[in-house]
Amino acid sequence: MDKLAIIGGRPLFGEIAISGAKNSALKVMAASLLSDEALTLHNVPRLADVDMLLRLLAQHGVDASFEGSTLRLNAKTITSTLAPYDLVRKMRASFNVLGPLLAREGAAKVSLPGGCAIGARPVDLHLKALEAMGASVALDEGYVIAEAPSGLHGAEIAFPFVSVGATEHTMLAAVLARGETVIENAAREPEIADLADCLNAMGADISGAGGTTIRVTGVDRLHTAEHRVLPDRIETGAYMMAVGVAGGELTLTETRGELLGAALPALEETGLHIEETETGLRIRKTTDRLHAMDIVTEPFPGFPTDLQAQFMAMMATAEGVSTIKETIFENRFMHAPELSRMGAQISVDGETATVRGVERLKGAPVMATDLRASMSLVIAALGAEGQTMVNRVYHLDRGFERLEEKLAQCGALIERVKE
């Protein structure tokens, strides 16, 4: 298993091009199953999760070819409606093939998903939405068996709480359903509007995506389209926080500040100067030590749970005491003990972590536990004294494109150690 060796204490200067959003790319890739014509996607990040979904799509009969960051997908014929355990268990987003397969083929058998170990993460809302659209759903030996032999129909779906995956899954299934589907209490993450844009380019009729009520009027078929995946807001925020820890000045290109929601003003309050440029954002640390700051994770436009771990790493050396409340996932503080190994003073009580900023962290061997937690260890290491060895880098390869290359070109001492 590869490791990352990082020697801290070097400020970051230079430019980093932000990649397309992983969480959007995976959903628009699943959308390719809805049409027998080609879907061309631009700005697709080359990540382990993308490769994993391509393997699953290939098993359903989808032809795929990459040229740079452009991915051409063609689901002319669906050869199998089975999504096997081995291909779904590693990544939760794979579960989103269920809706499209059901909508197009009238039946699908999809393994219950895996993904990062950050909580229970059930799929009950996904299944209830499909049932409301007329599917029969049964669970058998870890598989969801769904059937809708005469097609799905429109439905009124009011989610009891906000779910990104369930909102996307419902949209993916509803585009080919008969009649109108109304999704209430929809997630408003930027990736939702991105998926709607892609589906509309394919001929779907979706309005309101990005707001709390989304309306989908079913159409008979979708056609060929091109779509550019939006920038990765989590990668954007992570590199901003790297500046917060390491110091220096970074220009992040091909991204936008508004994608960050509440994270942008929060980062500014800690002492980062953030400027919008024509092509992205420029970030500079304005004080020697950042100020402590309290945050609560919330659905978009609140502070994203996917930036919580990185924020904790940044607060580990801020001046003062910060509290970090995680309201989305119940088991998402696994990075706290790892950061503590580097000298951070963190105590966790239920859904709240209290971080007492120390002057400096010390390099140590640490273990990446999930995708975003891994990035928090990298960020902490960039400011720590001496060498940090981050084990289990495969988590990072799932979600951060060319991480060590992007950081090294800005002056970080970071190296992959192959094993």
Ligand code: UD1
């Ligand atoms: C997506 C993102 C993930 C991000 C999360 C929240 C992808 C591939 N992943 O995950 O990076 O952290 O949004 O912004 O896009 N829940 C249920 N039942 C359901 C569905 C969800 O109880 O049927 C719960 C989850 O356990 C969690 C909460 O709802 O506690 C929110 O989860 P959700 O928004 O669905 O996250 P994902 O789509 O899995």
